[in-house]
Amino acid sequence: MQPKRFFEADLKVHQLRVLVQLRQLGKVQKVADALHVTQPAISKQLREIESAIGTPLFERIGNRIEFTAVGDHLARRAAQILQELQSLETEVAALSKGLAGELSVGMVTTAVQLLVPDVLLRFRQLAPNACVDLVERTAGELFEMLDAGQVDLIVCRVTDRKTLQPGLSSVLLTDPLVICCSSGHPLALRTDLQWKDLEAMSWVAPARGSPALEAFMQLLDKHGVSPRIAVHTISITAIIPLLSGSDMLGLLPLSMARRLATEQRIRMLPLDSENLLGQISAHWKAGNTNPLASLMTDCLREANQLE
Numbered sequence: 001m002q003p004k005r006f007f008e009a010d011l012k013v014h015q016l017r018v019l020v021q022l023r024q025l026g027k028v029q030k031v032a033d034a035l036h037v038t039q040p041a042i043s044k045q046l047r048e049i050e051s052a053i054g055t056p057l058f059e060r061i062g063n064r065i066e067f068t069a070v071g072d073h074l075a076r077r078a079a080q081i082l083q084e085l086q087s088l089e090t091e092v093a094a095l096s097k098g099l100a101g102e103l104s105v106g107m108v109t110t111a112v113q114l115l116v117p118d119v120l121l122r123f124r125q126l127a128p129n130a131c132v133d134l135v136e137r138t139a140g141e142l143f144e145m146l147d148a149g150q151v152d153l154i155v156c157r158v159t160d161r162k163t164l165q166p167g168l169s170s171v172l173l174t175d176p177l178v179i180c181c182s183s184g185h186p187l188a189l190r191t192d193l194q195w196k197d198l199e200a201m202s203w204v205a206p207a208r209g210s211p212a213l214e215a216f217m218q219l220l221d222k223h224g225v226s227p228r229i230a231v232h233t234i235s236i237t238a239i240i241p242l243l244s245g246s247d248m249l250g251l252l253p254l255s256m257a258r259r260l261a262t263e264q265r266i267r268m269l270p271l272d273s274e275n276l277l278g279q280i281s282a283h284w285k286a287g288n289t290n291p292l293a294s295l296m297t298d299c300l301r302e303a304n305q306l307e
Contacts, residue, residue: 006052013085016078018045023075026064087302100129103292106142106154107134108212109234110253111280114175115155115300122299130292138210138234146285152293153284155300157277159215169283172300176278177212177251179269180260182244188267195223195271202230204242204250210234215277216251240265251276 014035021031028046032039050057057071067075107115112134120132137145139156146154155172158164164171179198181188187197198220205227206212213232220227230248233239236256243250244265251273252266260266282300284293 003053010052013082015045015049016082018042019049019071019075019078020082022046022058022065023067023072023079026066028065083301087298099127099291099295101290101292102131102133103153103290103296104133104135104151105296106145106151106156107136108139108142108156109136109236110157110177110256111155112136113236113253113256114173114280115303119296119299119303122303123296126295126299127292132296136234138207138212140209140211143283146283149285152288152290153282153296155280155282157212157280159211159277164279164281165283168286169281170297170301171279171281173280174275174278175253175255175280176273177216177276178254178257178273179249179271180243180252180257180266181249181269182246183264183267185247185249185267187249187269191270193270195220195225198225198227198249198271201228202246202248203227204231204233204239204248205229206232206251207234208232212251212277219274219276 017035018031021034022028022042025031025034028042029039032042035042046058053070053074055070056068057074058065058067060066116134123130123132135142135145135151139158142151142154142156145151157177187193187201190197206216212234217227231238231242236252239250239252240260242248243252244260249269252260254268257266257268261268282297284297
């Protein structure tokens with residue numbers, strides 16, 4: 001009966017936060033620092049949780065704490081519960097304040113397909129009187145616009161983890177770019193494909209000056225491939241017909257490539273793109289007072305079921 005009572009009456013929100021932080025940080029002292037309490041206080045919370053559950057949740061490996069299968073599941077569910085509480089808070093605030101106004105959101109084209117329309121429809125439910133201005137640019141241009149205050153929020157792919165600043169950014173999902181061609185391309189059915197086989201091929205490449213182009217060139221250079229670029233573009237609506245209707249190669253998000261492959265419009269080449277620009281993240285500027293920005297960020301997190 002002890003676990004039942006714990007979940008029905010004794011479990012506290014701050015205990016959920018301790019579990020989530022511990023799963024992310026791995027060390028009690030780091031959790032204490034993050035939550036601004038003492039290490040003994042965190043250790044006490046962990047003992048209380050484990051005692052109430054009645055089964056081991058953690059084990060110490062050196063100076064780190066590793067979760068058992070039960071503990072890991074509990075921590076994952078705790079993250080979901082905290083996210084639900086945060087979403088509830090946002091919803092109540094939005095409904096009570098009747099949020100209105102304008103929000104400018106910058107996005108890279110390869111993120112728009114994943115986040116629209118679900119996110120915008122959810123946002124509209126919470127702020128029906130607000131207007132969203134969507135701006136599509138390269139990641140480099142978006143960060144410049146964010147710094148200049150021309151957009152409130154940006155969603156893009158980043159190559160440098162230093163751009164993921166605590167409190168000013170949030171990873172939304174993982175969806176790497178993969179190398180694709182038409183279903184009738186000479187390389188489409190090759191099972192023994194090597195990087196050197198790409199040497200003579202023409203490419204639809206990311207836009208000039210974009211972080212995506214830089215990452216693309218670095219990947220090919222690593223494997224000794226000198227691309228013959230025929231087209232530079234950030235437009236997905238241009239890339240798909242160019243690939244499906246020609247002998248050119250190009251990059252598409254994995255989620256989109258899988259869908260197009262089932263429709264037999266394109267093929268994904270069996271080459272490891274090394275999680276190329278895999279993380280899609282949201283970024284905002286310190287001091288932004290537009291309440292719609294935080295509401296949109298919550299909608300993005302909710303849509304992608306962030307932990």
